[in-house]
Amino acid sequence: MFRSLTALVLAGSLALAPVANACTGIKLTAKDGTEVAGRTLEFGTLVDWYVTAVPSGTQIKPELPADSGGLTYETKYGITGMTAYDTTNFVDAINEEGLYVGLFYFPGYASYPDLGDDNRAKALAPQQYATWLLANFATIDEVKAHFDDIVLVAAEFEQMGEVIPMHVRVVDKTGNAIVIEPTDKTLKIFDAPLGVITNSPTYDWHMTNLSNFVNLSTVNVPPVKLDGVELQAAGQGAGMHGLPGDFTPPSRFVRAAVFSQSAIPVETGAEVLEQAFHILNNFDIPYGAVRGEESGKVAPDYTQWTAVADLTNGTWTVKTYDAQNLRVVDVKAALAAADGKVVHIDSKKWSQSFEDISSEFK
Template sequence: MCTSISFPAHALFGRTLDLETSFGEQVVVTPRNYAFHFHHRPSVSNHFAMIGMASVVNQVPLYAEAANEKGLYMAGLNFPGNAFYFEQTDPGRENLAPYELIPLVLGTCATLAQARRLLENVHLTAEPFAPGYPAAPLHWHIADATGSLVAEPMDDGLHLYENPADVLTNNPPFPFQLMNLNNYQTLSPNPPENHFAPALDLRTYGQGMGAIGLPGDTSPMSRFVRAAFLRGNAVMDMDDPVRIEQFFHVLGGVSMVRGSVITPEGKNDETRYACCIDGACGVYYYKTYENSRINAVSLFEEDLDGEQPQLFPLVRGPQIHFVNKPRGSDTL
């Protein structure tokens, strides 16, 4: 359960990561000379540097989402019941395990157009990262300053779709999500007009009534509609720091409150973190569930010609700033 959004015109990309438990996530900078190894193709030992959220297993970063130094973004989102990976390789295609897709795309592609050309030849195989690590059922949101697309692995191959909404959630497949938006085209951020019965004296009694009918639940299809509405109407003509805050406000509209979604196993599905990546300057911003302060890691402040990933554990605890001196405290 996740939501990814992009604002290509501002080179801002990010997502919520909704999960019932931690996956060991931390911000990871992978420099240009770290060697990525693959099951069915040669290693890539020199590539574009990247920054994103990942777990690190056996010194290998497993990215949930990342952006490279050229401003290309890619995020994997849960796609259960629909994602399909082949048991056999295809000798005429680029054979990749799902976890290898982000490293290869972001490591070798500078633009969305280049990523599309690579993905058009990809054949995803069912190899897990290691024993005990099943291949996660995923689809991907890829974007840069020129636009965004969706890649969905189905039983007849990897489908690529232009993404005019600049939004991705989970199920159903992307074409159904996009078609469903037709059901909400009468919604508006403006006050409503009385088309119901013009002869009746019907009046607005509060702000926001133009969007009555916007889904409020956290199901994937409803989050897609709500994210598309918020992203499509969000005012972004402000300076960068405020624009970053605005990006997080959009993500806040599709975030999961602890206790509001219970999994079949009885666990809380919640927004463990939300992130915004500024593709123009290489800064990764994030919030965690427990810490709503925006924290940031800059890609270009690190040694990008190194050979080992740089790891930045998440700041998780609450950070409350008192503007006056609380009672019983010697310091502010």
């Protein structure tokens, strides 16, 4: 078996697909009304990550080629969350009004118009879209009314050397959720009541695909008799037999929908935060299990961090590949800090902590 597995891995390495960036997002609600939105972040190369706080009144400039114009604006609301590199480009964040936005990779489907005289005045690069939404809006209704007031153009994210193919999930503190996707060189919006998102294909395709799994149940399958012979399920979980277990975006979307919708509601915000992390643990990709190719080298796509935003209580919590212990950011406290607007995720500082309980034996 192991020899066959090794041969399969070697054969796969000869025809590697591009880096997959297999992110997964869910949302949950506690009985006390607390709304949380969580996600994993996978990448095939290690990105320089920062936990960043951008106060209201901060000027944000367009990341477009020099002297090509674009939209410059000031943030109406303060924002706290994760940015890629030391920038104001939020990948996953919450603003001071409890609006959450997460940016997810959308390869093969995202398309943007070129920068031109007709769109120059309101143009932004794709990696700036989450920040613009968080900076200007407090509710889903506001986002729906203005999501396409700007134009996302085909501008390269300099630090990553590519035009970022992305779509976004937006959730507000009432639990309303939408997905916005740049397809056919325009922005399209979808209501997302389940709050689930992964990657390609398009959101409406994923929702249609869910119909293929209406047979799934949280209840175990009862025994059946065939010619007097009683057959029983092999063990617990028989109702979920057929749930796709691979790491492809369609399979992760189905699992995320099933796990989040079948979760038994808990009482408080603290409990639902913990529940979200437990569900997201099911999407933690081990280093080496999924492989792509980056600059001619094997690039394992793995979970670099997992985060959950509490939209009701205004916190953003994260754990990383190197440090599974949770680190919490109070949004208002971070924004009020006189300095230290950026916390660099450095594996030398953010390491796993272990509690020695040897002395507690009785």
